Amino acid sequence: MTWDALIFYLLGAVSILAALGVVAAANPVHSAIFLILCFFNVAGIFVMLGAQFLAAVQVIVYAGAILVLVLFVLMLVDPDDLPEFHNARPVQRIVGVLLGAVLLLEVGLAIVSRTVMGQQGNATPELIALVGGNTQALGNVLFSQYLLPFEAVSLVLLVGVVGAIVLALPERLGAGSPRRGTISLGHPRGADQALAAGPAFETPIVQTRLEREEAASLDGSRDLIMVSDPDEYTTIGKRGRVR
Amino acid sequence: MTAEPQPVWLTFIVAFIIMNVLLIGMAYMTWFERKVLAAMQDRMGPTRTGPRGLLQPLADGVKLLGKEDLIPAAADKWVFFFAPLVVFVTAIVQVAVIPFGNTITVFGHPVNLFITDLNVGALFLIAFGSIGVYGVILGAYASSNRFSLLGGLRSAAQVISYEIIVGLSLVGIFLLTSSLSVREIMLQQQAMLQIGPLTLPNWFILSQPLAFVLFLIAVVAETNRSPFDLPEAETELVSGFHTEYSAFRFSFYFLGEYINMIVASLFAATMFLGGISGPGSDRFWGLGIVWLLVKVVLFLFFYIWLRATLPRFRYDQLMGLAWKVLLPLVLLNIVVTAFIRLVGNGQIF
């Protein structure tokens, strides 16, 4: 057995164990940690296959960004708020086990009968070296042969971004209410009582838009009123400004 | 230009030397920061430990080792245990792709003054830079402290946002060099550029000035340094994610932060300031390392300077800066660079 094979089996074994850990861990944060480990080992396998670019992207995108966001959400959600995951009803459990078994069977059959063996590509080490490396080879394929799917995927992602903004926006435009953003996905405990108008200022600060813009501008110069007579500027005029 | 293959044991020796120099450099980075900060704030800095306080890092290390190691009762113990290691390890691993010179000959052996020449070296640096945030997030989660939790959340959002800026600001360089290898990018900067009567080094700070500024801002944010030190903002979050960490566990965060700064400075110096290139560096390899060190110290000084001068951003201002100001600029930089590259290649016009 060569070193390469040994390392491959090590990476493969750890990634399978990590994947099992994802499913088995009771704490969702631990699941996420196992998933990171799994991604790392898969990236290692990519490196062994000579696809360093893919490995780097795997780490940057999946481990570095997507799972950070997953953790972000998980940290905010109370595990108690996820009853479906841990204290599922018997029906759900039975259906879940059945579906899992079917999936396992499918994958097993596919592996045994070798029907999922794809078409052999032409990405041999020699051809890749010819275009200058795996990054260049991937780039060539992605931006010529698969340009349309690539653009379609980016469009889908754009739709996702727009959707997220639309979902988040009305909260910010709420009239009179302070800035607030919901980052918790947890289910409400207790009574489903609608929020009252929200904490309101006892005395609303009346400001024109112009004044608010001035207040927020990044210009460091602003004049003060200098008075030496105690009787000036002691009453409040209209609109809350001092006259 | 690919590197000469060398035996694995030689690479181990080079790696061993580089790692140790890095750790000692990190220790003296704390001394440097204290002294520079003190000078900027009309103070003396450490004076009692050795001449000019030069033994202060040692004293700090002994102090940190001697402190009681506390684990909160409500902590997630395993995660609490390994989170600081994540920061430390990801920080130190990054140095593997930084070139400290070319191949030299020692006792008849060709020795590469770098650990590895990965053909996606720049991506490797970005990848491990972004993995480091797990140490912060998981540490924050495991501490079971609300200040830490807020610090972890801030860190997650901040690092994801600024990682995009770091990555995209380098795209211009990738376009110009057609390479993702840090060593290849550095070698291409050793050429000289002739602009009229001026002979300038082909450093990418000259051809990519906007990208350099954006990279610098984003890298400060990604290393959680002032004015972007929101995850550990002492005055709001009481040190944020490492509130509950003490003794040696804390020191791993501390080490990780400083090594991250040094690695980020090495990265910036190699990508934008030509790395080891400088007068005489093509003749003496030692001079090349000196030039690299000078550039790194400049960046580190810049870090400290920022810390002494600037107030801290607010969370929403930080995110606004990344997405509303830096991201459009960095995209503009890519478009303009790509356009110039196409014109230069004669592919359009």
Added chain:
Amino acid sequence: MSAATNRPGVDQRSVEVDFPVDDFGGAGEALGTMTISDEVALGENQRLMTLNMGPQHPSTHGVLRVLLKLDGEVITDCDPVIGYLHRGTEKLGESHRYAQLIPWTDRTDYVAAPMNNLGCVLAIEKLVDVTSPERAQYWRVIMSELARIASHLVWLGTHALDIGALSMSLYCFRERELIMDIFETFCGARLTTNMMEIGGFSRPIPDILPGMVRDFCNVFPSRQQEYVDVLSANPIWIARTKGIGIISPEAAISYSLTGACLRGSGINYDIRKAMPYLVYDRLDFEVPLGTHGDTFDRYLVRMEEMRQARKIILQCLDQCEKMDTPLMAYESPYVIPPHKGTMTTAEDMQRHFIWVIKGFNPPVGEAYAAVEHPKGENGYYFVSDGDAMPYRWRIRSPDFVNLGVLPHLAQGAMLADVVALIGTIDIVLGSVDR
């Protein structure tokens, strides 16, 4: 100050849900170990996190405890909890003689101790109808304006530090050190000065003191320009202060704010102008008023107040350097007898001893005197029943009243703004809790 539960929008929501209505008041709960899942549910999909800031927190300026309800980083509710530094100064005063009260005032607002002394002394002088000599009045103005600068320097340093400008605090304390040296030369103490006495000053002014004050006044403008250079031109500082914590003039008045918090909102009320005490009516100075009422305006107002204070000090120095009149109104029986002779003649020594041990019995009545403290109106109220000890003593501390506006300001602000808001109100917990 747990009026939070009575504010609209708080108690109505929490009546039906499964946590106690008084979840803010449950101090034991909030102080216990915090777990992440310990958030409270409020309405549909709305999970708020309770964050306990203080009393051991680097940015609450002492032992203030602020209970925050956070929606993400946005504050939906804020409740300052005070009393961690309560020492019962007012009750203690009922068992001390009048002259013994003055050291207690040092310990209220300890960053501007001479101003506290002055308010107390002025109230006692009003009660017993003593007027200090003119020269002593000038020196009192000098010392209180120096205290104003010292207090504003502490404010500026800590406020900037809260917002993250690390170096500012060291720059500010560098200049404050000069003022502390002046205080030390004048009275021997730096922080708890106890320098004012009923009737003036019983100790002579050291010869080097006018020179020290003048040196400080010469060096200060350039140093202040450094602060302005570091902060006023800094976009991050401006973004962190402009438009943050806006107090409308109505709100400022209805919360009975005083000092820079009131003047930052554009209301012209400065006791030195409105009800001049000492020699302020003879001095030429201006009162700065803000135009927007935000944190930036209060910053500008306090910076300008430091410039005006320097102007006042120089005018006073010019005046009192010409004078060679006494510093103490010794003719009054309510004033401590002269030190001179206590070590040589039995009569002088006895008189002095009796005054110190027995104090004096002021006429029956009451008196209130207020000074324009760096933080606002610092008032002292005495009720005398003719005894040597006051029947009732009450301190109107500006910090305590100004702090009341914090919940109003914090709602809808972000977590990072809370420290900026505590800084901009400029509190000293010794004065809040007394």
